[in-house]
Amino acid sequence: MAHIEATDPNGFKPNQEIFSEILQALAAKDRDIIAVTSDSRGSGKLVPFGKKFPEQIVEVGIAEQNLVGVAAGLAAAGKKVFAVSPACFLTARALEQIKNDVAYSDNPVTVVGISAGVSYGALGSTHHSLHDFAALRCINNITVVVPADNFETAQATALAATTNSPVYLRFGKRVMNSLKEVNDDTFAFGKGRVITEGNDAAIIACGETVYPAVQAAKLLAEQGINVTVVSMHTIKPLDTDLLAKLAAACQAIVTVEEHSVYGGLGEACASYLMQHGLHKPFRIVGIPDEYTVTGSQQDIFNHYHITKEGIAEVVKGLL
Amino acid sequence: MNKQQLEKKSVEYRKKILKYIVKANAGHTGGSLSCTDILNVLYNHALNVSPQTFTSPDRDRYIQSKGHCVEALFVVLADKGFFPEENLETLCQYKSHYIGHPTRKVKGVEQNTGALGHGLPIAVGNAIAAKLDKRDYKVYTLMGDGELPEGSNWEAALTAAHYKLDNLCAIVDKNTLQITAPTAEVCNTDPLDEKWKAFGWAVKEVDGHDVDALKAAFDSLPFEPGKPNVIIAHTVKGKGVSFMENNLKWHHGVPSKDEYALALSELDNSLQQAAI
Numbered sequence: 001m002a003h004i005e006a007t008d009p010n011g012f013k014p015n016q017e018i019f020s021e022i023l024q025a026l027a028a029k030d031r032d033i034i035a036v037t038s039d040s041r042g043s044g045k046l047v048p049f050g051k052k053f054p055e056q057i058v059e060v061g062i063a064e065q066n067l068v069g070v071a072a073g074l075a076a077a078g079k080k081v082f083a084v085s086p087a088c089f090l091t092a093r094a095l096e097q098i099k100n101d102v103a104y105s106d107n108p109v110t111v112v113g114i115s116a117g118v119s120y121g122a123l124g125s126t127h128h129s130l131h132d133f134a135a136l137r138c139i140n141n142i143t144v145v146v147p148a149d150n151f152e153t154a155q156a157t158a159l160a161a162t163t164n165s166p167v168y169l170r171f172g173k174r175v176m177n178s179l180k181e182v183n184d185d186t187f188a189f190g191k192g193r194v195i196t197e198g199n200d201a202a203i204i205a206c207g208e209t210v211y212p213a214v215q216a217a218k219l220l221a222e223q224g225i226n227v228t229v230v231s232m233h234t235i236k237p238l239d240t241d242l243l244a245k246l247a248a249a250c251q252a253i254v255t256v257e258e259h260s261v262y263g264g265l266g267e268a269c270a271s272y273l274m275q276h277g278l279h280k281p282f283r284i285v286g287i288p289d290e291y292t293v294t295g296s297q298q299d300i301f302n303h304y305h306i307t308k309e310g311i312a313e314v315v316k317g318l319l
Numbered sequence: 320m321n322k323q324q325l326e327k328k329s330v331e332y333r334k335k336i337l338k339y340i341v342k343a344n345a346g347h348t349g350g351s352l353s354c355t356d357i358l359n360v361l362y363n364h365a366l367n368v369s370p371q372t373f374t375s376p377d378r379d380r381y382i383q384s385k386g387h388c389v390e391a392l393f394v395v396l397a398d399k400g401f402f403p404e405e406n407l408e409t410l411c412q413y414k415s416h417y418i419g420h421p422t423r424k425v426k427g428v429e430q431n432t433g434a435l436g437h438g439l440p441i442a443v444g445n446a447i448a449a450k451l452d453k454r455d456y457k458v459y460t461l462m463g464d465g466e467l468p469e470g471s472n473w474e475a476a477l478t479a480a481h482y483k484l485d486n487l488c489a490i491v492d493k494n495t496l497q498i499t500a501p502t503a504e505v506c507n508t509d510p511l512d513e514k515w516k517a518f519g520w521a522v523k524e525v526d527g528h529d530v531d532a533l534k535a536a537f538d539s540l541p542f543e544p545g546k547p548n549v550i551i552a553h554t555v556k557g558k559g560v561s562f563m564e565n566n567l568k569w570h571h572g573v574p575s576k577d578e579y580a581l582a583l584s585e586l587d588n589s590l591q592q593a594a595i
């Protein structure tokens with residue numbers, strides 16, 4: 001697969017790299033931090049972690065179900081465990097282990113889905129994870145977090161280490177742009193991060209789709225349309241207070257995600273709005289229910305109009 | 320095909336594998352080169368399948384469980400006439416069906432694979448169906464050695480022995496490497512022969528680059544009536560290109576222009592030597 005270039009020369013690093021850096025900093029101070037891998041430490045950027053902390057990495061081989069089960073056992077014995085593997089395998093093949101051994105049994109594992117969404121675009125559906133929000137949203141007792149830039153990734157990783165309940169972190173491979181010049185926000189799971197403000201429409205996005213949403217807002221601002229963009233990094237529990245405020249303030253709401261249009265961020269928002277009588281023009285942008293096209297992640301985003309132009313069009317269509 | 324012809328084919332295949340990996344700027348180089356001779360002997364000797372018979376219910380089935388080594392499969396399928404080789408120019412490009420894993424959108428591919436640990440269970444299902452329908456076809460599946468810790472493989476191994484699937488042949492491409500490190504360091508599965516035997520399988524070990532040995536192994540199927548068969552093929556990851564051999568870097572490394580030229584000249588040389 002061709003390397004994905006940062007679309008902005010000020011871009012930082014792939015979130016996976018930030019995750020690894022923070023985990024190393026945490027592991028240096030806390031011997032109970034354990035990474036569990038399934039021949040996945042290279043893609044998880046954890047090779048330096050393994051070299052520095054050989055006692056704090058458990059390698060199970062290519063066996064994702066075993067990975068999550070072992071992680072649960074380690075957590076049950078008091079370890080702070082990060083189970084790291086491509087999101088596609090982790091949240092499909094090992095879903096029962098996540099459901100029973102992590103969530104239901106309340107073993108505080110951080111399940112880390114790497115190379116998520118269509119990061120492995122040209123490798124086909126076996127390597128896409130467009131189902132993980134849906135699958136995990138309907139499992140009780142797991143927080144689902146999708147950081148959109150390096151700041152959110154660092155915060156989310158550190159927070160997951162101190163959270164005494166199951167967490168799913170989802171990262172892609174792309175070099176991320178920073179969403180704000182100054183990150184003075186307080187970061188908390190379940191609290192959406194407002195990136196730009198405007199009352200004509202709201203775009204609620206997560207992960208790698210937040211940046212094109214911000215660019216769409218810029219495009220729209222040039223045309224006199226002012227848009228609030230939210231990085232809704234926590235898919236569950238959803239920031240319904242923020243959602244209610246947006247519905248009250250804006251004329252239309254568009255959601256964007258690197259996930260099936262079924263069962264993800266968009267439907268989570270729709271469900272809340274509908275059930276609370278907050279009826280605003282509303283659209284979900286994501287991957288439709290069809291044989292997913294292949295190519296680079298950017299090719300796939302372009303194909304499904306997950307681009308600044310595509311998102312701006314959808315917003316305009318609602319106003 | 321005789322030994323010399325098959326060896327010549329393998330060199331051609333290896334050159335093409337590299338060609339299309341370079342073109343796509345992506346691919347699983349080391350593992351495609353380690354299984355080239357196995358695929359060569361399967362498609363040019365063992366398998367009863369062709370583009371004409373591909374829809375026949377009696378055809379032999381080949382399911383590539385180590386789907387990431389799709390370049391080897393695509394090159395062989397093109398050579399066998401399942402599709403024009405020029406289609407591979409689009410490997411991994413936007414909208415191409417020639418993606419980084421086998422899919423049934425490509426003629427000749429039996430099953431969509433890529434997530435490891437799926438090939439054997441599907442092959443077991445195919446082999447049970449053959450028995451139920453009293454058909455003579457055989458079912459083959461190629462697995463990586465790093466792939467073996469997936470539990471689904473061993474669940475399927477039990478089913479295969481339980482149903483006495485002597486029409487099933489699993490091949491393990493034992494190149495001793497995976498992504499992170501040598502397989503023995505990641506999750507040691509040795510002694511491998513004893514594991515398969517304990518699961519009720521008949522085991523043969525061969526040099527996975529010796530085309531005559533591979534032919535003989537396939538010709539002697541079933542190894543024991545009433546038992547599923549496994550061939551443990553001892554191979555070299557990156558086989559045929561000196562600087563790629565036994566080197567982790569080439570699991571999914573793409574050769575630079577210079578490396579590609581060097582690799583081609585090495586492969587050409589080996590062809591000349593074989594001709595002498």
Ligand SMILES: Cc1ncc(C[n+]2csc(CCOP(=O)(O)OP(=O)(O)O)c2C)c(N)n1
Binds near residue numbers: 040062089353433466
């Ligand atoms: C279920 C699953 N987990 C992880 C991967 C990622 N992956 C692709 S190839 C590979 C290593 C495979 O090693 P091996 O089976 O030894 O193959 P080979 O050496 O023949 O390339 C891994 C971990 C995958 N494709 N499927």
Ligand SMILES: [Mg+2]
Binds near residue numbers: 496497
């Ligand atoms: Mg191997």
